[in-house]
Amino acid sequence: MPDTLTWTVPFGVGGGTDVWARFMSHWVGESLENHPAIVINNVPGGGSITGANLFYSRARSNGAEMIVTSASTQYPAMLKDPRVRFDYSRWTPIIAAPTGGVVYAQSSMGDDPKKVLEHLRQHETKFGAQTPTGLELPILLAFDMLGLQVDPVFGMRSRGEGRLAFERGEAGIDFQTTSAYFSSVTPLVKSGQAVPLFSLGVMNDDNVIVRDPAFPDLPTFSELYLAQPGTSRDDMAYQVYHKFFASGYALQKLLLVPKDIDASMLETYRDAAKKLAKDPEFLEAARQRIGPYDPVTGDVAARQLEAAMQMSQERRQWIVDWLKQKHDIRVVTQ
Known part of the structure; x- marks a missing residue:
């Protein structure tokens, strides 16, 4: 298990996703047996696309690098924004935070x-x-x-x-x-x-x-x-x-790792997330921040993410047409 984890946050310091990442880093670090140091690497730009692209192209699969995303990252991927170079199917969620x-x-x-x-x-x-x-x-x-x-x-x-x-x-x-x-x-x-x-x-x-x-x-x-x-x-x-x-609310904040990390390491991270999801102290602190929502972990998070991100061409075209008709917004897709 790495002694230091680097979390890419594709947003600036002080925003909602950055605040969530810094809050979670303390608890995730405490829940892992070796209590690794967690470094937050803010890479803002392009509404989170810049940092997500960078992580996707450079992150190694050694388990030491993770990314924190939000609806602002999920939506462009669903709409096939031509700026998007990342693929959620190549990432695996560790923990997700819903909101209402x-x-x-x-x-x-x-x-x-x-x-x-x-x-x-x-x-x-x-x-x-x-x-x-x-x-x-x-x-x-x-x-x-x-x-x-x-x-x-x-x-x-x-x-x-x-x-x-x-x-x-x-x-x-x-x-x-x-x-x-x-x-x-x-x-x-x-x-x-x-x-x-x-x-x-x-x-x-x-x-x-x-x-x-x-x-x-x-x-x-x-x-x-x-x-x-x-x-x-x-x-x-x-x-x-x-x-x-x-994708935007049931899984508003996501902590993900490259899908090809070692299976035993992935299991260690997921076990830590499951432990957190049952920790009364963590749950109370989380409720103070985001409301009475239980975090989503493991296979449930993976299933929900896969279902949310799979957007048929018919549905994608429907929302593109709707945005043009209702709001005169032209969305360019790949």
Whole structure:
């Protein structure tokens, strides 16, 4: 077992993925028998593509090198962005961190979620967004699939900036992941400014989206969509949504190693991850950071990653066409 592990983080220092990696490095190091030192190597650029490409081309299979990725890395690979030179099928997950999130609206539209949703089907409102091909892609799909008249304003530098636009009344609807929702949106709900509409839910071991334990009283987007007449899980739009939800939220943060590392070393890493997933001290610390979500490890993580990243040409073309039609965004694919 190497005495030092190097984790490539294809993002800058201080971002969400970097914070997660530094948090996890302590716990992973402690869970391994030889307590290796873990060095974080930040390689930002290209929305994480630069660092991921570099890792893919240079990482050795000696077990000493790992990469931490997020939705911003998964989505370009799924869309076959021509800048992508890495292949997730050549990497194996050690541990994954899911997250959830909530869509909420201005209470001036009504104090009941059903009334607010009906209002949004009849009246256009703004949504402060970052990019149509980033973490907000499933959210934009959800708005359209529910028939909501949402006009995204792209260019926000963060989801926090989008929330501030909501607080100033410049946006009528917003979305935040669980940790940000608890810290920054719950006060808005309590003060009567915001009304939660639905959560994204979480993925169970059978790859089915179910209610989020952090928001057990909120319906999921899936529930709302499938309650509409004539809809089903077999709909192309729902299948595409499910793919991007799985890779962007059910597996939002991933720690991976090259697939061809020694089998016994891979088993050692996976055993350490499984041990962590049952460690009450780790789970409590993780819940303070990302909400009440159990980490995904071992074969379950591998199965979910494989299922999420396998994007048929038909589905890929559907989302490319949808982005052009709905948002006038031209996505170039390989």
